Amino acid sequence: MLSQDDLKSAEKFSTKTHLFLSLNNLAPTPVNYSVGYIYVSKNHQQLAQAIDQKSHDNKPIDTAFIEEMFNQYLSNSNSIQHDILEPFFASLTDTLQRIDHQVTNDQQLSNNLEKVSSALVKLDNHHSVQDIVSYLISSIKSSHQQHQSLSKKLEKTSSEVNQLKNKLQESQQEAFLDSLTGLLNRRGGEEKLKELALEDQHSSLMIDIDLFKNFNDKFGHFIGDKVLQRVAKVIAESVDKEDLTMRFGGEEFLVVLVNKAKSEASLIAEKIRHAVNSLKLKQRQTKITLPPISVSIGIAEVEEDQHWDDLFKRADDALYRAKNTGRNRCVVA
Missing domain, CATH: 3.30.70.270 (Reverse transcriptase/Diguanylate cyclase domain)
Incomplete structure (x- = not known):
């Protein structure tokens, strides 16, 4: 379980990570995010030196380079899951829960407004109120669609994080085995x-x-x-x-x-x-x-x-x- 201090620290480095990705036109994929997070948090000296040298040489920090950094320095790291993926996954889960809660509230409000609209149709002297209700219903439905779209994107990212966690576990297992005999090294x-x-x-x-x-x-x-x-x-x-x-x-x-x-x-x-x-x-x-x-x-x-x-x-x-x-x-x- 992550403490409140862990989450605050993760949020601070997460903001810096997104800035690093944005400046280098990198998509916030789990691999890119992991490398960027370790870089901005200064948790790996060799990785930081490699990226700094790349910048100093005015060479692009692209997806291929980030993948190389991940495989070379992070794929076998035991701290990646605790320091990056767990805070990232916790943040995603919290966001998804908030969106689901908001979608539920929007749906309830939309249903109530539909009932109000149905009632107002029967009255001749409340056209202006009915127009406002119709506008609110339309806005809520639009918001509902946006939330659903965002939720799907976040769920996809959550799935990618899980895939990355599995990839890290497989890499760690491979790093502990002798490739010829299959015994522990x-x-x-x-x-x-x-x-x-x-x-x-x-x-x-x-x-x-x-x-x-x-x-x-x-x-x-x-x-x-x-x-x-x-x-x-x-x-x-x-x-x-x-x-x-x-x-x-x-x-x-x-x-x-x-x-x-x-x-x-x-x-x-x-x-x-x-x-x-x-x-x-x-x-x-x-x-x-x-x-x-x-x-x-x-x-x-x-x-x-x-x-x-x-x-x-x-x-x-x-x-x-x-x-x-x-x-x-x-x-x-």
């Missing part, structure tokens, strides 16, 4: 970790594909990517829905097993290791079967860690020991 993992309490009982798996470079060197990066995808699929299918699985970098994966002790984590790690080792991959063109795939896994449980990185460091140290003692094995920290 490091940024996405960091966001999800904010929802967990470190003091609860969690365990971590640090997983690395053994001798992965050999797949790239011998079969090419396309096959290497397929290996990554298959291993990622095995990991995702081996854990629960509430657990976090992310591609930590290169051929390394990180799993946070939510509310699970290291004893259960060890069983899950062995399940993953065995499933990966059982994969059979064949090169489509040559029909050559790839060498067996294996992973080494380090396991750690939350102890008195101050940060998630402390937990991950112990899991990584255990992974290092697994690598140094023969690979294709799980080691508990």
Whole structure:
């Protein structure tokens, strides 16, 4: 819920935004409005510098440029919805409600005047009054039509705002996922970790594909990517829905097993290791079967860690020991 101060601040910046759009002959679409609002409110230094530089170079600030600014600086911003779209949507909703209320009042008044007009028709000595009533009815009907037209335009804008909110949510989801494997990337993992309490009982798996470079060197990066995808699929299918699985970098994966002790984590790690080792991959063109795939896994449980990185460091140290003692094995920290 927005406070009164939030709304007043939003109204102030909204006025400046409309001036910015007007000066640059830009339609007040949600994308244009969002970029303009962030610019006039000075909430994004890089965006402001880019627009100022454009003005300094006497180059047009057109729709294409605004779209570029939105995609580059705002499409993944978590603050866009709270700082811009919510106040904008609240203002639209309030305006629509006011218009609907006015339309209802106009309709009631028009109905009452129609009754008065019908009554006056029956009287011969009230023509002047009847003319006034007829004029009022005509004016109210015209006002009613204008309100309906404005209401439709505002409803269209409201729909565009909702579409923009959906677009932002999709962009944020994409920004949190690794495009190759579909798992969380490091940024996405960091966001999800904010929802967990470190003091609860969690365990971590640090997983690395053994001798992965050999797949790239011998079969090419396309096959290497397929290996990554298959291993990622095995990991995702081996854990629960509430657990976090992310591609930590290169051929390394990180799993946070939510509310699970290291004893259960060890069983899950062995399940993953065995499933990966059982994969059979064949090169489509040559029909050559790839060498067996294996992973080494380090396991750690939350102890008195101050940060998630402390937990991950112990899991990584255990992974290092697994690598140094023969690979294709799980080691508990």
